[in-house]
Amino acid sequence: MSIDTLPLFLAHAIRLEEDSAINYDAMADALEVHGKSPVARLFRKMAHYSRLHLAEAEGRAAGLDLPRLKTWEYQWPGDDSPENAPADESDYAMNERDALILALKGEKGALAFYASVMETSGDTGVADLAKEFVEEESEHVSILEDWLARAPETGRFEDLDPPIAIG
Amino acid sequence: MNQIPPLPDLEPADYKSDVTPVWCPGCGHYAVLSAITKALAELHLARENVALISGIGCSSRIPAYTSVYGFHSIHGRALPVAQGLKLARPDLTVLCAGGDGDGFSIGGNHFLHACRRNINLTYIVMDNSVYGMTKGQASPTTEADWTESKLTPEGPGVPPFQPLDIALAAGASHVVRAFSGKVQLLTKYIVEAIEHPGFSFIQVISPCVTYRPEMRALKDRVHDGFAETSANRLEARRRLLDDDGYSLGVLFKSVEPSYTPCHRSGDGVSDLERQFAL
Numbered sequence A: 001m002s003i004d005t006l007p008l009f010l011a012h013a014i015r016l017e018e019d020s021a022i023n024y025d026a027m028a029d030a031l032e033v034h035g036k037s038p039v040a041r042l043f044r045k046m047a048h049y050s051r052l053h054l055a056e057a058e059g060r061a062a063g064l065d066l067p068r069l070k071t072w073e074y075q076w077p078g079d080d081s082p083e084n085a086p087a088d089e090s091d092y093a094m095n096e097r098d099a100l101i102l103a104l105k106g107e108k109g110a111l112a113f114y115a116s117v118m119e120t121s122g123d124t125g126v127a128d129l130a131k132e133f134v135e136e137e138s139e140h141v142s143i144l145e146d147w148l149a150r151a152p153e154t155g156r157f158e159d160l161d162p163p164i165a166i167g
Numbered sequence B: 001m002n003q004i005p006p007l008p009d010l011e012p013a014d015y016k017s018d019v020t021p022v023w024c025p026g027c028g029h030y031a032v033l034s035a036i037t038k039a040l041a042e043l044h045l046a047r048e049n050v051a052l053i054s055g056i057g058c059s060s061r062i063p064a065y066t067s068v069y070g071f072h073s074i075h076g077r078a079l080p081v082a083q084g085l086k087l088a089r090p091d092l093t094v095l096c097a098g099g100d101g102d103g104f105s106i107g108g109n110h111f112l113h114a115c116r117r118n119i120n121l122t123y124i125v126m127d128n129s130v131y132g133m134t135k136g137q138a139s140p141t142t143e144a145d146w147t148e149s150k151l152t153p154e155g156p157g158v159p160p161f162q163p164l165d166i167a168l169a170a171g172a173s174h175v176v177r178a179f180s181g182k183v184q185l186l187t188k189y190i191v192e193a194i195e196h197p198g199f200s201f202i203q204v205i206s207p208c209v210t211y212r213p214e215m216r217a218l219k220d221r222v223h224d225g226f227a228e229t230s231a232n233r234l235e236a237r238r239r240l241l242d243d244d245g246y247s248l249g250v251l252f253k254s255v256e257p258s259y260t261p262c263h264r265s266g267d268g269v270s271d272l273e274r275q276f277a278l
């Protein structure tokens, strides 16, 4: 992977934050529909933070002519947009601790992506901006780790009529 | 002279409706919805020129979650409706979606003939190897020894339906296997399928995390076994001989004649009314 121009890098950063906000909102919606509002609130908060970062990345991109990439042309290290918390690991019985663990995976994914751009980009301007983003993402990771350390060890939601496979 | 302004570019979110999905958190179908909306945005399709037809099942709820035209039809009957629509309105982009129960069990016969007719539409089967909506019974693609349903405590005991092989044998002209956990690839496959001038079939492995939670582990099993596309039907079928069921990619693609009805010019609604008059 090599992201060597500022417009290309910012196109990635913008898509990463957009995808992350949409993904967190979808996870929040899914849990709300199933009556798990406290867990949903955490994902909603994460979506809000992603939108703040999106605005920041868009601000940096003001005046630049960003490339229009197709969904599959982004140079992500894995299968999905890197800050997307793994929605497939969520389930209706999850508690706030479980949700924090998934959010932490999302933030660590973004951190790893920016760190790899910082290390591999052939352009010093891109590497410098990636370093700034690495610092921000490291802060988010520490905050989430702190929340996780303080999150109570509550049990999972007790389903009195569980689906066959889980019951 | 009045100029018609160009259509604004739509974002994937513009193709979503304001109805919140009721799917279980973690269900693979969310990713399929995401990929469909991304694909429609990539193709810059006007919402009023797209129709998404489904049958019945958790997966078949999908039209309600999009802002294109949709029809949540009858169990197993999505393909006849979609084909009828495409024949009547060839100008529309017609997508058809549903589950493995809907498409291969009650709708299995329609699947065969839709492949054979090769009408230009895209059929997406969200295959979770279970009937999710009716609480976890075995489906046609369930493994013979899956014992988690009380209805089949010793497993269904019959070999699973082979969607790709059957699609190839029946005449589908674009045959793909995808995984819901790889949204970017799935988006690309949907774009290519819509662009293909014939019947495109995409089997999307889409885990039901509630009745088949073990399917979560599939993300470590899928691989790009169909990285190269064949234009030769026999060769594509041969490649399935050692397929483990987790190979992803465009297995087969070939431009072949599509069924076109012979419209009698001049037949208007009043002519049809006359034909039906007793």
Ligand SMILES: Cc1ncc(C[n+]2csc(CCOP(=O)(O)OP(=O)(O)O)c2C)c(N)n1
Residues within 6 Å of the ligand: B056, B057, B058, B059, B060, B075, B098, B099, B100, B101, B102, B103, B106, B126, B128, B130, B131, B132, B133, B134, B139, B208
């Ligand atoms: C004619 C008819 N027979 C049976 C049913 C009951 N039924 C509803 S959905 C469904 C199967 C759904 O499974 P699938 O199509 O695999 O979709 P999923 O829910 O797994 O996404 C069945 C048998 C029905 N609605 N109509």
Ligand code: SF4
Residues within 6 Å of the ligand: B022, B023, B024, B026, B027, B028, B029, B058, B059, B128, B132, B133, B207, B208, B209, B210, B211
């Ligand atoms: S029952 Fe299964 S298929 Fe249906 S919404 Fe839940 S996880 Fe998805």
